[in-house]
Amino acid sequence: MPDTVPDQGSHGHDTPLERRRAFRRMVESRSAALLPGAANALSARIIEDVGFKAVYVTGAGVTNTQLGLPDLGLVTATEIAETTARISDVCRLPVLVDMDTGFGNALNAYGTVQKLERAGAAAIQIEDQVFPKKCGHFAGKAVIPIEEMLGKLKACLDARTDxxxxxxxxxxxxxxEGFEAALDRAHRMAEVGADVLFIEAPESVEEIRAIGALPTPQLVNFVVGGKTPMMEVEELEKAGFSLVLFANAALQASVKAQQEVLASLLKNGSLREVGDRLATFEERQRMVGKPELDALVARYEGS
Incomplete structure (x- = not known):
């Protein structure tokens, strides 16, 4: 019988402080670390199990998965904080949390950062869209004046306790407003203390490389079917990026897999044609940590 619950993954960290320090080191290394998105605790556990070193709580994914709605600013701060806490409870990777626009003005942003930090966030992302926001690759977006955004950013920086x-x-x-205007906004955000810059939806390889040349660490986001051309991670590391975000790759894979498996079940009345697409019962239990909980039962109840 083990004395402790078995370790959950080779890249995990036991305390929020350790996770935050690990994420800071990752950002400072500028090694183009891959950052998959999770919309729930199970997805986060899979990301950790596969071997990634950090996870992204995706606002779009939470909206799609938990509400069944598009990314149009419909998710709440409470729902994002609850999802973050659930992920932090079972996943030992550093978590970067998408808090959209901060869910209101600078005061709302201040309070949201406090909630997310308590929930276990290692890093928190805020954007300059008009509230309620839209997916970064949707048409019809609008941004707030830069001075208003800088005030919200200062509120976020002041709100953190770590x-x-x-x-x-x-x-x-x-x-x-165009690429040069986006670069100018990024420089202004860096001047007031932003730790990482994220220029959403660049439209060419040249624009991506120009972002990578910024002195403050940067993040680039890739969306299958979106506006930003795909690049290999080796190119992005050479360009100077710290983080490479695939916010909804796991979600898009899940949608397709469910469609195909369930369509086959409806057509055939069985899973005979798609059985190899399913995780085994044992694998499913391993992914949700049943062996670890069984060890606790044996430890405390003597079974």
Whole structure:
């Protein structure tokens, strides 16, 4: 019988402070670390189990998965904080949390950062869209004045209680005011203390490389079917990026897999044609940590 619950993954960290320090080191290394998105605790556990070193709580994914609705600013701060807490409870990776626009003005952003930090966030992302926001690859976006965004960003920086909690500042100005205006906003955000810059939806490899040349660490986001051209991670590391975000790759894979498996079940009345697409019963239990809980039962109940 083990004395402790078995370790959950080779890259995990036991305390929020350790996770925040690990994420800061990752950002400072500028190694183009891959950052998959999770919309729930199970997805986060899979990301950790596969071997990634950090996880992204995706606002779009939470909206799609938990509400069954598009990314149009419909999710609440409470829902994001609850999802973050559930993920932090079972996943030992550092968590970067998408808090959209901060769910209101600077005061709302201040309070949201406090909630998310308590929920276990290692880093928190805020953007400059008009509230309620839209997906960064949707048409019809609008951004707030830069001075208003800087005030919200300062509120986020002041709200954190741990200096290792990083604040990621995102601008969506590329689609509205052009690339140079987006770069200018990024520079202004860096001047007031943003730890990481995120220029959403660049539209060419040249724009991506220009973002990578910024002195403050940067994040690039890839969306299958979105506006940003795909690049290999080796190219992105060479360009100077810290983080490479695939916010909804797991969600899109899940949608397709469920459609195909369930369509086959409806057509055939069985899973005979798609049985190899399913995780085994044993694998499903392993992914949700049943062996670890069984060990606790044996330890405390003597079975």
């Amino acid at each position: 200096e290792n909690t990083l604040i990621v500042a995102r601008t969506d100005a590329r689609a509205i």
